[in-house]
Amino acid sequence: MKNGRHLTLGIETSCDETAVSVVADGRDILSNVISTQISIHTQFGGVVPEIASRRHLENINGVIDKALSDADVCIGDIDLVGVTYGPGLVGALLIGVAAAKSIAYACDIPLVGVNHMHGHIAANYLEHHDLEPPFMSLVVSGGHTNIVNVPDYNKCEKIGGTRDDAAGEAFDKVARVIGLGYPGGPKVDKAAREGNREAIDFKRVWLEPGSYDFSFSGLKTQALNYLNSERQAGREINVNDVAASFQEAVVEVIAEKAVRAAAEYGQKRIVMAGGVASNTRLRELISEKAAAQGIDVLRPSPVLCTDNGAMIASAAYYAYKAGERSGYDLDAVPALEF
Amino acid sequence: MINILALETTGKYGSAAVIKEDGSVYCASSETEMNHLKDIITISDEAVKAAGISKKDLTHVAASAGPGSFTGIRIGVTTARTLGQMLGIPCIAVSSLEAMAQRVLSEAIAAGALYVVPVINARRHQTYAGAWQAVFTSDGEHQSIVSEMPEKQYMIEDLLAELTDRVMENGGRVFFTGDGIDAYGDIIEDAFDAKGIRGQLILADEGIRYQDAGSVAKIALAKAERGDTLTYDRLLPEYMRLSEAEQRLRDGTLSDKIKKAR
Numbered sequence: 001m002k003n004g005r006h007l008t009l010g011i012e013t014s015c016d017e018t019a020v021s022v023v024a025d026g027r028d029i030l031s032n033v034i035s036t037q038i039s040i041h042t043q044f045g046g047v048v049p050e051i052a053s054r055r056h057l058e059n060i061n062g063v064i065d066k067a068l069s070d071a072d073v074c075i076g077d078i079d080l081v082g083v084t085y086g087p088g089l090v091g092a093l094l095i096g097v098a099a100a101k102s103i104a105y106a107c108d109i110p111l112v113g114v115n116h117m118h119g120h121i122a123a124n125y126l127e128h129h130d131l132e133p134p135f136m137s138l139v140v141s142g143g144h145t146n147i148v149n150v151p152d153y154n155k156c157e158k159i160g161g162t163r164d165d166a167a168g169e170a171f172d173k174v175a176r177v178i179g180l181g182y183p184g185g186p187k188v189d190k191a192a193r194e195g196n197r198e199a200i201d202f203k204r205v206w207l208e209p210g211s212y213d214f215s216f217s218g219l220k221t222q223a224l225n226y227l228n229s230e231r232q233a234g235r236e237i238n239v240n241d242v243a244a245s246f247q248e249a250v251v252e253v254i255a256e257k258a259v260r261a262a263a264e265y266g267q268k269r270i271v272m273a274g275g276v277a278s279n280t281r282l283r284e285l286i287s288e289k290a291a292a293q294g295i296d297v298l299r300p301s302p303v304l305c306t307d308n309g310a311m312i313a314s315a316a317y318y319a320y321k322a323g324e325r326s327g328y329d330l331d332a333v334p335a336l337e338f
Numbered sequence: 339m340i341n342i343l344a345l346e347t348t349g350k351y352g353s354a355a356v357i358k359e360d361g362s363v364y365c366a367s368s369e370t371e372m373n374h375l376k377d378i379i380t381i382s383d384e385a386v387k388a389a390g391i392s393k394k395d396l397t398h399v400a401a402s403a404g405p406g407s408f409t410g411i412r413i414g415v416t417t418a419r420t421l422g423q424m425l426g427i428p429c430i431a432v433s434s435l436e437a438m439a440q441r442v443l444s445e446a447i448a449a450g451a452l453y454v455v456p457v458i459n460a461r462r463h464q465t466y467a468g469a470w471q472a473v474f475t476s477d478g479e480h481q482s483i484v485s486e487m488p489e490k491q492y493m494i495e496d497l498l499a500e501l502t503d504r505v506m507e508n509g510g511r512v513f514f515t516g517d518g519i520d521a522y523g524d525i526i527e528d529a530f531d532a533k534g535i536r537g538q539l540i541l542a543d544e545g546i547r548y549q550d551a552g553s554v555a556k557i558a559l560a561k562a563e564r565g566d567t568l569t570y571d572r573l574l575p576e577y578m579r580l581s582e583a584e585q586r587l588r589d590g591t592l593s594d595k596i597k598k599a600r
Contacts, residue, residue, distance in 0.1 A: 043587065050408065050581035057412050061423050061571055094375050099412050102420035105379045106393065165370055325348060328379035 002077040009078045009103070010313025012059075013096035014088025015142070016047045018059040021241050022071035022078070026317030027129055032310045033071035035059045040246065046172065046182050053091030058069065060099050067309065075107055082316020085113035085326075086336025087143070093332035101132075102330055112316040113326040115210070116219030116307075117144060117338055118156055120273035122318070123311035126299040131271070135298075136262040140254065140282070141274030142168035142185070142249045146338060147212045147261045150271070153318040158338040159261060160212025167250055168276050170216040174223050178239050188243045189279050200226060201251035206244075212257050215275030219249055247281055255286040262295050272299035275306055341391055342398040342558050343382060343421070344391070347374040347414035348406025348434040350547035354381040356389035356396075357555035365552050374406045374413040382417075385551075389499075393425065398496035398567060400430035400558035402437055402549060403465035404576035405489070406458055411575045422570035427529065429573040430558045430566070434518075434549055435489050438472045441553035442542050443483060447472050449540050452510025453486060455501065457518025463494050465518050466578050469501065472513075491578055494522045498529035505530075505538050515542035 001007065005024040012019040016037040022030040037055050041047045068075060083100035086093060097113070104111035121137045137156075138149040145167045147160035165173075168185055175184030180191060202222055205215045223246050230237050262270050269291055276282065277299050290297045304311060340359040346352065352368040366384035368377040386393050401418035404411040422429040438456035446454045451472060458466040468489035473482050487500065501512055514526060519541050530539040561567065586592045 044583050049582065051583060053408070053412060054575075054577075054581065057416055057419075057575065059414065061419050064420075064423070091412065094409065094413060095416050098375060098378065098416040099420045100591050101379045103424055106424035218513065231429050241480040280439065328383070329376050331376040 001079055002073055002292055003076050006079050006317070007073060008080040008317045010309035010311070010316060011081070011096045011100050012116070012119070012307050012309045012312045013056045013060065013085040013092050014084045014086070015307060016041055016052050016061050016275055017307040018056050019242060019309040020063045020067035020308055021313050022067055022073060023126070023310050023313035023317065027125055029126055029310045030073070031067045032308055032319070033063050033067045033070060034065050034306070034308055042182055045176065047048045049081055049089045049091055052089060053095065056092055056095035060095055060328055064099065075103070078107070078109055080112065080316060080320050081109050082112050082114050082312050084119060084312050086114055086116065086333035088334060090332055090334040093334065097330055097332050101330060105328060110320065111326045111330065112319050113330045114312045114315045114319065115338070116338055117146065119166045119311040119315045121148065121150060121156065121271065122315035123273055123300040123308070124271045124298055125302040125314050126310055128298055131298060133267040134267060135271045136258065136265060136267040137271045137273055138254070138258040138277070138286070139273045140167050140276035142166065142172070145214050145254065145275065147258055148338065149265055149267070153299055154322045154324070156338060157298040160257060161213070161338070162214040162216065162217050164217035165220060167214070167216060167254065170220045170250060173220055177224060177227055178237065178242050180239070180243070185276055185279065188247055189281070191240045191243035192247045192281060195238065195242070196241030196247040198243045199238065199241035200245040202245050204249055206253065212261050214253065216250060219246070228285050251279065251282040251285055255282060255289050258286060259289040259293060259295065262290070263293050267295070269296045269298060272297065273305070278305045339397060340559065340562055341389065341396050342400055342430070342555060342562060343386065343396050344400040344432070344551045344555035344558050345378065345382065345414040345418055346402040346437065346551035346554045347378065347410040348402050348404055349410065352381065352410070353551035354378070354385040355551035355555040356385045356391065357559050359387065361559065363552045365550070374410050378413055378417050396425060396427060398428055398430055398558065398562050399425070400432055400435050400554060401573065402434040402554045403431040404434055405578040406434050406549065408577060411577065415573060415575050417568045419573050422573065425430070428567035429570050430561050431568060432554045432557045432561070432571055435466065435468045435574065436470070436483070437553040437557055438516055438549060439483050440557055441535055441550060442513060442546050443472060445542065445546060446513035449512035449513060450511055451540055453501065453504070453512045454483060455514050456516040457497070457513055457514060457522070459517050459521035465492050465494050465497060465522070466490070467492050467497050467518065477531065492517070494525055498526060502529055502533045502535065505518065505535050506508060506533060510513065511538045511540060513540045513542065515547050517548060519547060575576055
C-alpha cells in the first residue's frame with residue numbers, strides 16, 4: 001500500500017520474456033519491465049526451452065529489482081504477488097513460481113497464481129480503464145487461438161479453440177519455410193502489407209456449421225505443398241504474396257468466427273488479446289465485420305499484447321478481490337486449461 | 339550469530355535444513371519424488387520452525403548449486419537467490435557432489451576408505467563425479483575431505499579407469515556414493531573385478547546414498563565462517579553441461595533448416 005493504493009507485483013516467465021511489473025488498484029501500471037530473450041533464440045530459429053530456463057534464472061532477480069525501483073516503491077509497499085503458473089514451458093514457468101513463492105514467504109505477502117491466458121485478457125483492463133465484463137474475448141497468441149466468453153472478472157468460458165496448431169504456430173512455420181525467420185507473426189504481417197491477398201487461393205477451414213473451433217494444420221500443409229511445387233516447377237516465389245494470401249486465410253476465419261460468437265452471445269464488445277492481436281490485417285478485418293453488426297472492438301497497445309507482468313498483476317488483483325489465494329504449494333502447470 | 343537455511347533440490351527428493359553456529363542441524367524433506375517446486379517453501383519453513391527460530395533470524399541462505407537435475411538445480415537456486423534478495427542476507431553456493439561426499443564421510447572412514455567418490459547419473463554412461471580424500475587428525479576426531487579428482491562430467495568407464503589405476507598404484511579403498519550406483523553398479527563392480535581389486539570397493543548404503551540438505555548445511559557453515567559468501571545475484575547454477583542447442587551451435591551441427599531460417 002502506498003498513497004492509499006493497493007499494489008500488486010506481477011511476475012511472468014512462461015516463455016521467452018522475463019517480465020515483472022507493479023500495478024496499482026489492478027488498473028494503473030507503475031512499472032512494466034520486460035527482459036526479452038528474442039535475440040538469443042533467433043540464432044536457433046525458435047525458443048529453446050533449456051536456454052529460456054537458464055536465462056530466466058539469471059534475469060529474474062534483477063528484473064524484480066528494476067520493477068520495484070521504476071515504480072518508486074519498496075517490497076514492503078507490495079500488497080499482493082501474482083504469478084503465471086501455466087500454461088507455458090515448464091522450466092520457464094517454474095522460475096517465476098519459485099521466485100514469487102519466495103517473495104510471498106520472505107515478506108509475508110499474499111500470493112495468487114494466474115492463468116497466463118486470463119492475463120492476456122486482463123491486459124485490456126490496463127489499457128481501457130472503464131472496461132468491465134461482460135464481453136467476448138478473442139485470445140490469439142503463439143500457442144493459443146481461443147474465443148472466450150467473459151461474463152465476469154473471474155470467469156472465462158472458452159467457447160472455441162484450435163483443434164491442432166495455434167494461429168501463431170502456423171505463422172511461425174510458414175515464416176520459416178519462406179525464409180522470413182523467427183518470430184514469424186510480425187514478419188509475416190510486415191511482408192503481407194507488400195503482397196497481394198488474392199494471389200494464391202489458400203483454403204478457409206470453417207469446420208462444421210456453428211462451430212467456433214479452428215484448424216490450421218491443413219492450411220499449413222497446403223502452403224508447404226504450394227511452395228514445394230512452385231520450387232520444383234522452377235517458378236520464382238513471391239514471398240510477399242505468399243505471406244499476404246496465407247495470412248488472409250488465417251485471419252478471415254478468426255475474424256468471422258469471433259464476430260459471429262459476439263453476436264450470438266449478445267455481447268456488444270470484442271476484446272482482443274495475445275501477441276497475434278497486434279496483427280494489422282486481423283485488426284482491420286475484425287473491425288470491419290464487427291462494425292457491420294454494431295459491435296465495438298477493443299485491443300491493448302502492442303506492448304501489452306506481448307507477454308508482460310502487468311497483465312498478470314491485473315488478473316491477480318481481481319482474483320484476489322474475489323477471495324482467491326494460492327498456498328506455498330503452488331506448482332507450475334504447463335498444460336493448464338483455459 | 340549464524341543461522342543458515344540450506345536447500346538441496348538436485349536429486350530425486352528435495353530437502354531443506356537449518357544449521358546453527360554450534361553445528362546443530364534441523365532437517366525437513368519432501369516425501370514425494372521430484373516435487374521440488376511444490377514443496378520447497380513448505381519444507382524450508384518446517385526446518386526454520388524445527389530450529390526454533392523465525393525466518394527473520396536467518397543470516398545466510400545456501401543452495402546446492404549442482405550438478406544434478408537441471409530443473410531441480412533451478413528451483414533451489416532461484417529460491418535461494420530470491421530469499422537472499424528479499425531477506426537482505428548473503429547466499430552460499432555448495433557443490434552437490436561435495437555435499438554427497440560430506441554425507442558419507444564417517445562411514446567411509448570407518449570402512450577404511452582412502453577415496454570418497456560421489457557419482458550422479460547423467461544417463462547414457464555419462465556421470466557427474468569427483469573424488470575426495472578423507473582426511474582426519476590422529477585422534478580421529480576432526481574429519482574433512484580434500485579434492486582428489488576434479489568435479490566434472492566423466493564417462494563412467496573413464497572415471498573407473500582413472501580410479502582403479504590410482505588404487506593399483508597407491509592402494510587404498512574407494513567408497514562410492516550417489517545414484518550413479520543405481521545406474522552403473524554392475525559396471526563399477528566389473529571394473530574393480532577386472533583388475534583383481536574387488537575387495538577395495540565399497541558402495542554406500544541406500545540410506546546415505548543420495549543428496550540431502552543436512553550435508554549442504556554443514557559445508558555452508560564452514561564457508562560462512564570463512565566468509566565465502568555471495569550476493570544473491572552471484573549465486574548461479576553449476577550445470578556442468580551446455581544445453582544441447584548451445585553445444586550444437588558451438589560444434590556447428592545445428593540442423594540445416596534452422597541455419598536457413600537464420
